[in-house]
Amino acid sequence: MTTAPHADRDPFAVMLRGAFLPTLAVGPVAVVVAAVVAGGRAALGAALGFVIALAFFALGLLVMRRLGGALDPLRFLASALAVFMGQMIFLLVVIMALKDASWLDGTAFGATVLAVALVWQVFQVIAFVRSRRLVFDAPQDPGQDEGSAR
Template identity: 85%
Template structure:
């Protein structure tokens, strides 16, 4: 009986599960705190910031999964950087579009996005570290004479 590591697990699904649930708890807390501190406009800003940020990070993982390349480190890094750049451009467009919005509190929006980003990133890294991915190729079986067993 040999102990085989869990290499068949999808690292993106593991990271999504590990980050989504803890981050989901940030939204209601942020909306309640914003409503207490700044009223309805702040609560709306916090709710919108939460929705945009959690969608932003979850879609990033889905895109990374579709691009594949988890087995090739260089392709994975290139696609990860491309997805990150796309996310930053998307966030910049959202911030520019909401810059002059008088119907929401920009401070509550920004603080909520920052809180969601920190919680998401921390739990995504924790989930990835706990996913037990191989850092080397599994050894091939060899015969008694040292040659490969067929």
């Protein structure tokens, strides 16, 4: 096993793959549990919550991937926090808009969105940590500086 960081891998692709696959398993489980516990409306609510949450988290990561190389680290962090806050606010607006919908179970919808959000965030962080990205500039060989000055 190597301890060298993976400088050639895109961290956003690693995080997308690392978060998407485990989160994909949440949907069928949530739909089945909702159908068994509360019936068809709950299953519909769970399925809708799963699709909406998965789409927004994946799109948020794709937006961050697009901004990745264009910003300095401080602005990138600010934009990452803005994207995350925008995702949370939009999910809250969707939940509030659907809270009185008679065609779905709001509890199953909300619980599934929460489960997807938690699983996505946990596995996104795990994938990033496992990608072994350098978070500082690699130290330069002192001999390199002398050779370039001449």
